[in-house]
Amino acid sequence: MNREPFYPQRNFAALSPEYSDLETSKVVILPIPYDSTTDWRSGSRDGPMAIIDASQYLELYDHELDRESYLVGIHTLPELRPSMKGPEETVERVYEAASELVRKNKFVVMLGGEHSLTLGMVRAFREAFPRLSVLQLDAHADLRDEYEDSRFSHACVMRRVVEFCSIVQVGIRSLSQEEHIFMEKRRMRPFFAQGHSLSQASLDDIVSALSSEVYITIDLDVLDPSIMSAVGTPEPGGMGWYEVLRILQHVAQKRRIVGFDVVELCPREGPSSCAFLAAKLVYKLIGYSLSP
Numbered sequence: 001m002n003r004e005p006f007y008p009q010r011n012f013a014a015l016s017p018e019y020s021d022l023e024t025s026k027v028v029i030l031p032i033p034y035d036s037t038t039d040w041r042s043g044s045r046d047g048p049m050a051i052i053d054a055s056q057y058l059e060l061y062d063h064e065l066d067r068e069s070y071l072v073g074i075h076t077l078p079e080l081r082p083s084m085k086g087p088e089e090t091v092e093r094v095y096e097a098a099s100e101l102v103r104k105n106k107f108v109v110m111l112g113g114e115h116s117l118t119l120g121m122v123r124a125f126r127e128a129f130p131r132l133s134v135l136q137l138d139a140h141a142d143l144r145d146e147y148e149d150s151r152f153s154h155a156c157v158m159r160r161v162v163e164f165c166s167i168v169q170v171g172i173r174s175l176s177q178e179e180h181i182f183m184e185k186r187r188m189r190p191f192f193a194q195g196h197s198l199s200q201a202s203l204d205d206i207v208s209a210l211s212s213e214v215y216i217t218i219d220l221d222v223l224d225p226s227i228m229s230a231v232g233t234p235e236p237g238g239m240g241w242y243e244v245l246r247i248l249q250h251v252a253q254k255r256r257i258v259g260f261d262v263v264e265l266c267p268r269e270g271p272s273s274c275a276f277l278a279a280k281l282v283y284k285l286i287g288y289s290l291s292p
């Protein structure tokens with residue numbers, strides 16, 4: 001039985017112990033309720049539990065893949081406690097937690113929380129996978145060197161990442177002049193949202209910019225606010241559902257996805273359909289990444 005009828009489990013997809021035990025599950029969900037550096041609409045600390053609660057309504061059969069993706073086992077950890085000292089220490093905790101899971105050969109999926117958490121994940125994965133590159137789906141470049149007196153703000157996360165790992169940015173439609181100059185200097189070639197129709201050629205370009213092992217970070221504001229309003233910093237002109245899925249599936253077919261995160265869901269800013277969308281996105285990407 002995949003789900004308990006009387007006492008549904010409060011884990012991702014509400015799976016029964018047979019499919020959600022830590023020892024036997026390939027996938028481990030790492031929820032992190034943290035949003036201390038966000039500056040406009042805070043509340044992404046409530047994102048992980050909203051995603052987990054919505055996930056109990058997921059259809060477990062994936063029609064597109066013609067398989068039941070949960071059969072690999074999906075374990076949900078308790079929420080990781082952020083450090084009260086600040087984002088740098090919290091990132092350190094994320095790194096330690098993720099490192100241990102990667103050592104156990106788990107496929108780690110981090111649920112944020114704000115985007116700054118991704119730095120700890122990428123550090124852990126980069127250590128385990130030296131050929132790692134990062135695919136970032138995001139409305140914002142997140143390449144500021146410092147933001148509001150912090151180098152570990154959500155607005156700086158990819159700047160810290162490019163210091164030790166190459167990245168490919170997709171869906172960007174908001175950046176500062178400083179970030180633009182930095183991109184030019186580093187010869188970065190982001191896939192901007194503006195005027196960017198998703199042709200087969202651009203899908204191939206995205207894939208060929210990535211190395212053989214890929215970590216994916218999805219800031220939900222990459223999606224259009226019409227389907228994803230529950231984010232801290234919504235930007236018009238975002239991607240559609242099928243557009244994002246096409247990119248993820250294409251990358252999964254051509255590269256090895258080793259882990260991912262979905263961040264910045266801010267449930268109180270939008271309808272409950274947003275949490276369900278996030279849950280479905282997580283389930284789809286687990287399916288794509290671990291398809292035989």
Ligand SMILES: [Mn+2]
Nearest residue numbers: 115138142219
């Ligand atoms: Mn971001």
